[in-house]
Amino acid sequence: MTACVLGVDLGTSSVKVSAVTKTGAIIAQESADFPLRQPQPGYAEQDPEDWVSATTIAIVRLILTDKLKPADIKGISYSGQMHGLVLLDAANQVLRPAMLWNDTRSTKQRAAIMAKMGQRFIEITHNQPLEGFTLPKLLWVKENQPDIFAQAKTMLLPKDYLRFRMTGKLAMDYSDATGTVMLDVQQQQWSQEILDAFDIPKSLCPPLVRSIDDTGSISAWYAAYSGLATTTRTFAGGADNACGAVGAGIDSPTKVLSSIGTSGVILKYEPAKNTNYQGVLQFEDHAIPDAFYSMGVTLAAGFSLNWFKQTFAADEDFTAVVKSAGKSTVGANGLLFAPYIVGERAPYADADIRGSFIGIDGIHQRHDFVRAVLEGIIFSFQDLLAQYVAQGSQFETVVSIGGGAKSALWQQIQADIFNTKVVSLANEQGPGLGAAMLAAVGLGWFETVSECTKVFVHFKDVFLPKPENVAKYQKLHALYQQIYPSTKAITHGLVAYRRENNAQ
Numbered sequence: 293m294t295a296c297v298l299g300v301d302l303g304t305s306s307v308k309v310s311a312v313t314k315t316g317a318i319i320a321q322e323s324a325d326f327p328l329r330q331p332q333p334g335y336a337e338q339d340p341e342d343w344v345s346a347t348t349i350a351i352v353r354l355i356l357t358d359k360l361k362p363a364d365i366k367g368i369s370y371s372g373q374m375h376g377l378v379l380l381d382a383a384n385q386v387l388r389p390a391m392l393w394n395d396t397r398s399t400k401q402r403a404a405i406m407a408k409m410g411q412r413f414i415e416i417t418h419n420q421p422l423e424g425f426t427l428p429k430l431l432w433v434k435e436n437q438p439d440i441f442a443q444a445k446t447m448l449l450p451k452d453y454l455r456f457r458m459t460g461k462l463a464m465d466y467s468d469a470t471g472t473v474m475l476d477v478q479q480q481q482w483s484q485e486i487l488d489a490f491d492i493p494k495s496l497c498p499p500l501v502r503s504i505d506d507t508g509s510i511s512a513w514y515a516a517y518s519g520l521a522t523t524t525r526t527f528a529g530g531a532d533n534a535c536g537a538v539g540a541g542i543d544s545p546t547k548v549l550s551s552i553g554t555s556g557v558i559l560k561y562e563p564a565k566n567t568n569y570q571g572v573l574q575f576e577d578h579a580i581p582d583a584f585y586s587m588g589v590t591l592a593a594g595f596s597l598n599w600f601k602q603t604f605a606a607d608e609d610f611t612a613v614v615k616s617a618g619k620s621t622v623g624a625n626g627l628l629f630a631p632y633i634v635g636e637r638a639p640y641a642d643a644d645i646r647g648s649f650i651g652i653d654g655i656h657q658r659h660d661f662v663r664a665v666l667e668g669i670i671f672s673f674q675d676l677l678a679q680y681v682a683q684g685s686q687f688e689t690v691v692s693i694g695g696g697a698k699s700a701l702w703q704q705i706q707a708d709i710f711n712t713k714v715v716s717l718a719n720e721q722g723p724g725l726g727a728a729m730l731a732a733v734g735l736g737w738f739e740t741v742s743e744c745t746k747v748f749v750h751f752k753d754v755f756l757p758k759p760e761n762v763a764k765y766q767k768l769h770a771l772y773q774q775i776y777p778s779t780k781a782i783t784h785g786l787v788a789y790r791r792e793n794n795a796q
């Protein structure tokens with residue numbers, strides 16, 4: 293018998309479930325994909341039932357294929373894609389597809405929130421009410437689907453819905469709750485002032501718990517459905533970026549997290565809750581009790597690469613396409629890519645900006661375009677790092693996680709653009725490992741998250757900046773920074789054109 297915990301990483305493209313022992317050994321991993329629907333420009337939706345089915349497929353495979361014994365699975369915890377709005381009726385049935393973090397249809401509601409509350413909103417939540425966050429989505433439903441809003445009795449985030457289906461109990465942890473922009477960060481409770489301002493019943497907001505808190509055992513129904521035992525306990529878990537930071541050992545302000553998932557994230561540990569970046573960077577409760585983190589988000593990081601691959605190399609192997617960038621040069625033979633293909637979150641909070649390739653030349657080949665995509669995503673990360681550096685932060689190490697960390701070339705590009713040492717994890721499942729760590733601490737296997745970090749978190753490869761590349765990338769980044777102001781009016785016009793013509 294090997295006691296283990298499961299870390300469930302509910303991402304945007306797939307769910308990955310990792311089984312981890314008390315010594316931090318990952319003994320099995322399974323994953324299952326689910327679709328993202330974009331029925332109109334700016335819309336991004338998923339069916340919450342797909343998350344439940346995919347997670348169950350992964351768990352069933354762990355039991356049947358990897359031979360995990362249900363009685364050995366002592367605890368489960370969760371890492372979840374953030375901000376997605378799931379609305380339940382009085383019978384806890386899902387009322388509409390979930391509106392995800394990369395759904396930007398709520399620009400009007402974002403403006404209305406700022407018009408009504410302005411700076412006071414940022415004081416309370418430490419964030420701007422950007423389209424990606426939950427409150428503007430909720431107000432969009434209130435305005436555009438009043439029948440659904442009237443039936444809504446509970447608001448959940450993606451991983452909270454998944455946990456609810458596995459346990460029958462409703463809860464939301466603080467790290468995900470900050471991402472709703474309805475939490476008062478100083479008071480650590482739902483902001484009555486914000487709820488009153490927008491006439492939202494407090495009863496929609498679920499009970500708040502800490503990430504390491506027990507959220508009930510697996511229900512009899514879910515045990516019968518999945519093969520799990522009803523003795524397995526669940527622990528609340530956290531926002532994927534909070535869990536990614538836990539799983540990557542980001543426990544001091546000199547280490548920075550670089551995550552290339554569907555989105556991209558540059559994240560810094562924040563010991564104090566009075567820090568306020570005025571909403572240029574996000575500020576969130578951590579999954580570590582009484583700690584916080586800030587981050588800047590590139591909306592389409594891995595998503596840009598996926599788009600390129602699906603559009604121009606659909607039948608080819610993903611890894612081979614990424615590797616082909618090695619045939620190009622630093623700077624992709626003079627080609628730049630700006631990854632604003634679904635709008636941008638930071639440092640430009642602009643739902644209507646769109647992406648571009650700049651400098652296309654008759655000599656360019658497909659591998660130059662692949663290289664430009666990889667580099668453009670990291671130039672956008674460099675814009676985020678620059679926000680911290682401008683405020684006096686200094687970083688010794690960048691820890692690279694997410695699907696993008698599968699590519700050594702992409703990690704070297706990060707080291708060269710950041711001009712900082714980049715390290716990878718022994719296992720790239722940062723958020724899944726972080727979730728498993730929360731279960732391990734919740735079960736009492738470790739006193740604190742930092743005790744668990746010492747045992748669970750191991751680094752693998754080190755990528756040092758190459759001075760000749762650093763110099764070239766500094767010049768290229770200065771050119772890249774001209775893309776946003778130079779293309780803003782043109783791409784806004786094109787988005788307006790698509791809206792007018794209802795083009796897909």
Ligand SMILES: Nc1ncnc2c1ncn2[C@@H]1O[C@H](COP(=O)(O)OP(=O)(O)O)[C@@H](O)[C@H]1O
Nearest residue numbers: 303304305306553554594595597694695696699
């Ligand atoms: N072999 C690879 N090399 C580089 N990037 C990859 C590779 N495979 C997948 N990716 C990137 O990883 C991203 C998915 O990362 P992941 O962390 O799993 O995302 P999410 O949590 O959003 O589902 C994809 O969007 C893709 O661009």
Ligand SMILES: O=C(CO)[C@@H](O)[C@H](O)COP(=O)(O)O
Nearest residue numbers: 303304373374393553554555
């Ligand atoms: O919106 C954010 C953070 O604010 C995103 O980071 C989501 O949390 C989705 O994460 P991935 O699926 O890309 O991991």
